Amino acid sequence: MHCIITTAINSPHSAFEFGSALAEQLGTKFVVRKGKSLETIKTEYNVDVIILITQKGLTAHTPAGDLFFHLSMADLRIKNLINGKHDHMIAAMDLQPGMSLLDCTLGLGSDAIVASYFTGCNGNVVGLEGSPVIALITAEGLKNFATETDDLCQALRRITVINTDYLNYLKALPDHSFDVVYFDPMFRRPVDSSSHIKPLRFLADNRPLTPEAVREALRVAKHRVVVKETRGSQVFAELGINKTIGGKYSSIQYGVVDVGSETWSD
């Protein structure tokens, strides 16, 4: 995948400086727009992805549609938590205020935001994302997105984003570095063609989770490793995970492996 960064038409000069800095960070080119259409720029520079700097933030134009940062269900899930309702992910992680979470598959950060809100200002949420473009869009969104409340804003701002492959990162971490390690891989969603998933899938690392990664995660976790999957998925059995948590009518289930558990073997 080839990509460049440009601005919306008629952007202020400050957007040029910002664009150049982002391009350097991403190891790509910043292109001055000069009133050209995005299609013209794509052809001229032979790229399939353009990251556009707009007043509202960054948008990645991909052949599969536009990807930009948004809260997705995080907003509603946090409102539910405030109202004392149950969140299956929080329950599966057995997360408590002040805990640390390594989210190995950050994506646009919706799950990480809920976890960051719940763990609070004494907690620590680190998100790993293998796609440089997704990592950039999420990092900028978490840094700048305007939220309704200050608590939600702080939850976004507290998350650390690292553009890396989770297996390499896990292998380099000491034992028991995080309370919980979490995976929400793309792999299970080949049939999900909803419009917001398409550009994510185009940019994402679509490889499946392996027993090796779960083994590393169990070494790095102090408390548990959690894997999000579709209900009835073979992946739980393939990974040797036999404890799952999820709503009775939910299409999603969370596989749970406790550290030191005798039940997990790959």
Ligand SMILES: C[S@@+](CC[C@H](N)C(=O)[O-])C[C@H]1O[C@@H](n2cnc3c(N)ncnc32)[C@H](O)[C@@H]1O
């Ligand atoms: C289904 S999305 C995660 C969605 C996220 N839980 C949320 O709430 O927005 C999976 C993400 O994990 C990333 N990913 C997949 N394999 C990875 C790997 N080996 N290292 C780092 N990130 C990876 C993909 O690029 C994708 O962005």
